[in-house]
Amino acid sequence: MALLEAEHLSIGYRTRKGLLRAVEDVSFSLEPGGSLGFVGESGCGKTTIGMALMGLLPANGSIFGGELRFKGQNLVGISDERLQKLRWKEIAMIFQAAMNALNPIQRVEDQIVEAIRHHEPEVSAAQAAERVSSLFSLVDLDPERSRDYPHQYSGGMKQRAIIAMALACRPDVIIADEPTTALDVIVQAQILAEIRRVQKEMDVAVLFISHDIAVVAEVCRHIAVMYAGQIVEQGTRKEVFETPAHPYTQALLDAYLTIEEENATLPRAMNGESPNLAAPPKGCRFYDRCPHADAQCRQEPPTWISLSPTHKVMCYGPRS
């Protein structure tokens, strides 16, 4: 039975201009120890899914359709107490803005110990501290530095500390929402290697969210490409990377410059903007930016076409 399953999940934000349908009819599943990557432009709803999982949607956001099951239990409409027990014990999260994700006036070790002892009250302070230093060495941070304050850490060290905190209660799933965006490329590579190693060693399922398809491809076995609140293509890393079916996925891959090809042509810039989610178009949402769009795409919303047991795409004329 899948660790995490979403069926026709729809999430929206109540705004002055009406209900903003940030996520529309999304279905996916995550196996224990598995890794699923969500990739897409900013504003395509990938972070909203992550927040919905943790029950951290802002006041005006809510799940208005579909189901979200974690270990068979539906998370939609769950009580606060249940949710608080679930958070960090079973689902942990790494945020994008590592710069001040840690409380600036509390020692880093105390913040991690707080998480541990909140969920496992029987653990003594000494044992918790001991666990923190082993976690620090796991993410190759010098345990001596655990007593320091967040402002004494570099960006990369902060992100490693957050990863350590995420692992503190041995969760089943870690949601990583653009963990490396704020870091420079070298540190980015180290952090990604870190996440991969940790996932293997601790057998933790990872749900990776990023706008950079290469980063996602490096960490996740399964990839889901999202556009304007919908998953437009889903499949294994190899399938989506090598045989992209949806024009948007192809555009994303073209935008990803590889240094191998000698005469790499500059990618065609995509014109047009993403649709208005408060009043989404009837047909395919990628219509006005899709080079192969035709009348049919405008009229009827496309349906799922599966290219292989694990690879499916939402588009009329798949052009591999």
Place this chain on the structure above:
Amino acid sequence: MTMEIRRYILGRLFQITLIFFVILTVLFLLFRLAPGDPVSRMVDPNMTPEDAQRLIEQLGLDLPMWQQYLIYLENFLKGRFGISFHYGQPVSEIILNRLPNTILLFTSSILLAAFVGVFLGKIVSWKKGERIDTWVTIGALVCHTLFLPWLALIIIWVFAYWIGWFPLTGMISAEIWTDPSAGLLRKGLDIAHHMALPLITLFLIHFGSYLLVMRSSMLDTLREDYILTARAKGLDEATIRNRHAAPNAALPVITSVGLSLAFSINGGALTETVFTWPGLGRELVFAVSNNDYPLAQASFLLIAAVVLTANLVVDLLYAYLDPRIRY
């Protein structure tokens, strides 16, 4: 105490002494340039012109300005503030008698206002938009803008006269303090009994501003990422509010308390005058209207010193609470 904080304190101390010295000099010049002198106040027809002239010489008011300044500085450094023209007593004696009363009333009212302001600000910001939030905020706004002397008069009228639970004026009741059988506790309670009304007045005026600063600072802090992390850690609302949001939000309140100290000293002087609380503020108002140079100068210097030291304490408290400054 690491090197940074020691250097920080030394820097601040140097700055304070510099400011204090400038205030000292400006004050001296101010008093000497002004028309009118204490001797001219004596209206008694028996005071012949020769008497007046002799008195001026005795009080040293006829010396050239710079000479008076040197004597003034020398006396100041030796802790001798000169003799009050009005009371004929050494000024230091009067100040020693009055300063503790001002500090007692001033610090207790500021502390009480700060704690209640922070406490209520924290609670109210958590319930933003609800009825309690609008009512408490408007209440704080109204309290903060009440005209202090007028509020003091109303409080005396209602609580001291009409209901009659509290004494009308002063700091101690003569009956108790002259009664040999009165013990320390009874005398202490008597002071507290007299201090209740001025304390409430100052508290009402000040807690409003601290509440408003705390509330807006909390609203800002709630948008910070580490609050999201705290919530993601599954902590309950109360822990998030008290252990993560409030301490960070309280820091700007401390600076606001520091900045408004000079303003609250004004309030202190007004309260003391209306409640006849024998503090330095009231003494300054009298000394100023009696042209009593030494007492007015010394009272103002002491009040400036109280404000400066309070500012230093506030800065140190801020440095202590915020590690980003300490290391």
Place this chain on the structure above:
Amino acid sequence: MTLCTKINRALLLIAVSVLWLCPPGWAETRQPLRIGLGEEPRTLNIWMASDANSNNILSQIYQPLYRHAPGETEMVPWLAAGPPEMAADGVTYQVRLRPARWSDGSAFTAADVAFTCRLIKEFKIPRHYSRWKFVDQIEAVDDRTVRFILKEPMAIFLTRSLTIPIVSEKEWREVAASARKQKKPLASLFNHTVKRPLGTGPFVLEKWHKGAYLHMKKNDLFFGQGLRIGGRLLGPFVEEILFKIYGTSDVAMLALKKGAIDMYWQGIQPGYIENLEQHPEIRIFSSERSALYYLGFNLRKPPFDDPALRRAAAMLVDKSFIIKRVLQGYGSRMDSIIPSGNEFWYNPNLTEYGEDLNREQRIRAAYRILKQAGYRWTQPPVDDSGKVQPAEGLRLPGGSLMESVTILTPPADYDPHRAISGLLIQQWLRQAGIPASSRPMAFGALLQQVKARHDFDAFILGYGRLSLDPDYLRIFFHSEFDRERGWNMSGYHNPEFDRIAEASEKTMDLEARRLRIYKMQEIIARDVPYLPIYLPREIEAVRTDRFTGWVQMLEGIGNIWSFCQLSPVN
């Protein structure tokens, strides 16, 4: 910040317990006499004490040889056994002393009297020295008699010199000795802090808690105990007195109504009377005062150097309006420098400017005086048909336009009556075209400008406690006193007045001196260097439920006779 919440709760707990714990009224075990003071006394040093409250306290301790008694013009012997014996040469006086003791038990002797008088002469102590300048020798003949030898016969010797407070040699000998060695002897004498004054009076100071109260106890060694002086049996019959300080008269009135004090030793505003009268246990005394509140002119420069303008101004000022409106009826109009309460010296038949005239008549009278003196207007205050109209463009007899004149008054918080009177006089003078404007000023600055620099047109000032001896008439108007810081502030020079004034100082015979004083008052009323305006009455309030026996005198009930005769009701 759990630490912070813990402190929070602790503080709230304390605040609540304080409020809950304080029982409203404390048990009344003893019955002290409780007196409210308007302001904290300045000092216990008798030589420095120039404010009313210090003198109120010290007058219970230090006693004079002679003093005034209610209802008698002659001075009553107090520390002295009988009237002073004057020798034929008119300059030698001998005073016999009553048997008395200082409050520490040591004997009161003639040496103390001699010491005190020599102290005043040697240090030239302000306010007292001018009354002892003309005394040549002071000797203690024996323990109970003192001889004084004057340079020349002086009428004011009995009434002014022998009423100084006598201090004990024991208390002041070392202080005077060390003061003599200082660079500034008088200042060090002034700055000597007296902790417990040694006196011969009815009460002794027990404790002065600065900023709060003074506690006095009965002096068992008081010489007057059980004696009958000035026709009155003296006590004191009160064991203890508590003097409490009240910053504002409002709060003092509340204390009186609630019984926290038995008497408020300060004149109260007429505004309180109506409310106080509703309380049966409160009695209000309204007493005559020996005071003078007046409008002074500057005779040294135009326009007020012209007596006609001064008389016209005197005509315009509606004194009864001020008394009815500003003093709410608690006061009487003044037409002479000497207050009517001083019956013996007061000249009742002086010219009263504008007495019971209405507004129009007053303006017409002023118009006539100014027209005769040669003043012109572009638009006169009275038109040809005799109807009053707004006046404009007043021109001096010399032809030049009169510039605006300012009337300086103390600020409203110092004395609301004088500030308001200034405004009213400004309006009245403008009705006759005199461009006057009243400007309140800080009291110290006002005196500096008027008394020291003589830089003013007109001012409103007053003297609260004028001595019963009319010698101040000479000090105010004798040309000798028209100099910097001198009391002849208006710069009045009249040789005829000077001659009479010098003579009056030396006439020993009362009736002869009285005629001269009458003549001096007439001259001043004619030339109007000062225009006396009003004499406020001293309004005091007491509770009658605990103590009775207040003695009413000139200047009110706060006098030694009251404190010696006051007794508990039960």
Place this chain on the structure above:
Amino acid sequence: MKTGNEQRDAFAAPAGRREWLAGGWALFWENPIGKIGLILMACFALMAAASFVPPLLDPMYHPMHGVDPEISHATGPSAAHWLGTDFIGRDIFSQLLAGARIAFMVGLSAAFMSIFFGTLIGMISGYAGRFADTVLMRLADMVMVMPTLLVVLILSSLFGQLRIWTIVLLIALFRWPGVSRIIRSQTLTLKHRPFIEAARVAGASHLRIIFRHILPNVLPLAMLYMTFRVTSAIIIEAALAFLGFGDPGTVSWGMMLQWVWKTGHMFQAPYWLLPPGICISLLTLSFYMLGRAMEEVLDPRLRKEGESD
């Protein structure tokens, strides 16, 4: 949601300003605090305007000299005197109206002057930097530490009774540090903005840059702080008058309270004690509310600096 900087740039360009103002007004009016503040201030402005009427009706109603022929003591509200008379028979209602005029005049002019000083010094020290900056800021620290009321008290008692305009100037001289500190930090951020660099490259003189480019951007902020300065100016003038050091020539609310207090009518004449106190408190409340509402419109980020009285 626009971040702070974008919002600031929005009103930098002229076209954006009209749109920003319209948007700002909507946001302001929606906020209940802003609405109450504006209504209260309008009432007091009406009172101040109406204060010229009573003396014209009948000289008896002149706040300072107008004395009722029949009444010569404090009486309760009556047909002739809506709020009763003071201790010598002057009409309290006309005094209240005159007090409104004085309060507005003192509040606005003192606030304007302190903002003028504050902005000037703030811009200069922010723009000039180095020596001028340290000197001016140390001066600001020194002035900020002084209790304004007590200082003005000392000055007013020393130099004789101050006229109302000297009091206004003195208040302004001691209320500018708060503003100059905020304006300085604002100027520092603006100094490195591209359009300032462009102006400097184009050869604009320092003065032109300060007044032509920095000032317009700093002005909305200065206006915001003006409202807070108005409140402290009114309070200080009233407190001064209450202690008896106000300008005796003018009838201000503080002066009325001083008369009530000093002439012994505090506990007998509520009709005389309550109105001035209520007016001072409500007027300061209205300006305070106005300030807070404007603050939310102008720039939520500013709240971090906090405003001190």
